Amino acid sequence: xxxxxxxxxxxxxxxxxxxxxxxxxxxxxxxxxxxxxxxxxxxxxxxxxxxxxxxxxxxxxxxxxxxxxxxxxxxxxxxxxxxxxxxxxxxxxxxxxxxxxxxxxxxxxxxxxxxxxxxxxxxxxxxxxxxxxxxxxxxxxxxxxxxxxxxxxxxxxxxxxxxxxxxxxxxxxxxxxxxxxxxxxxxxxxxxxxxxxxxxxxxxxxxxxxxxxxxxxxxxxxxxxxxxxxxxxxxxxxxxxxx
Numbered sequence: 259x260x261x262x263x264x265x266x267x268x269x270x271x272x273x274x275x276x277x278x279x280x281x282x283x284x285x286x287x288x289x290x291x292x293x294x295x296x297x298x299x300x301x302x303x304x305x306x307x308x309x310x311x312x313x314x315x316x317x318x319x320x321x322x323x324x325x326x327x328x329x330x331x332x333x334x335x336x337x338x339x340x341x342x343x344x345x346x347x348x349x350x351x352x353x354x355x356x357x358x359x360x361x362x363x364x365x366x367x368x369x370x371x372x373x374x375x376x377x378x379x380x381x382x383x384x385x386x387x388x389x390x391x392x393x394x395x396x397x398x399x400x401x402x403x404x405x406x407x408x409x410x411x412x413x414x415x416x417x418x419x420x421x422x423x424x425x426x427x428x429x430x431x432x433x434x435x436x437x438x439x440x441x442x443x444x445x446x447x448x449x450x451x452x453x454x455x456x457x458x459x460x461x462x463x464x465x466x467x468x469x470x471x472x473x474x475x476x477x478x479x480x481x482x483x484x485x486x487x488x489x490x491x492x493x494x495x496x497x498x499x500x501x
Contacts, residue, residue, distance in 0.1 A: 368493045428463075
């Protein structure tokens with residue numbers, strides 16, 4: 259941990275009320291130990307490094323590396339993008355934050371999308387209460403299509419374990435549900451309520467109590483063609499847990 263981060267934490271211990279300490283995990287820091295009971299994680303990054311797969315000093319685990327059947331997420335310095343094939347089905351690129359996160363979570367990201375098209379299925383995804391192990395991926399996926407037409411869509415999906423086993427919890431269609439370059443997307447889960455936002459506006463809500471624990475993260479999906487993975491993704495990402 260950098261000296262400046264240690265000073266922030268020490269100051270919070272001295273000045274904050276019991277149970278209100280926020281433990282910071284920035285992309286410049288080494289992986290931190292799980293937060294003590296009653297404390298909360300915060301993480302933010304602008305993806306400053308070129309990494310394949312993303313690690314940021316051990317703060318991420320990825321779909322291929324940890325889950326085998328899904329794809330990894332890579333960064334090229336300022337952008338995070340997926341490595342999914344585009345032709346082999348539901349091998350979404352997935353990256354989850356490490357550590358032990360509280361159940362109430364918020365994930366937020368800034369979109370980049372350079373060539374929106376209805377000819378492909380290009381999606382950016384926020385993950386909540388998610389987990390990866392060999393051949394198993396669980397949790398909640400909140401996705402937006404990178405389209406600007408009436409064919410745009412936004413979904414909330416529950417991942418149920420094996421590859422291609424998932425359940426749609428919400429499906430919205432219309433131009434207002436697509437994302438463009440610079441849009442900010444956010445997903446929250448509090449108790450059993452999942453809420454998805456675009457640029458501060460609520461786009462969908464649903465309740466589901468299947469998964470009570472897991473990590474926030476990101477994902478990307480491509481179908482219908484190859485070679486456009488770097489045309490869309492995220493330029494920033496942040497996540498928090500707590501009440």
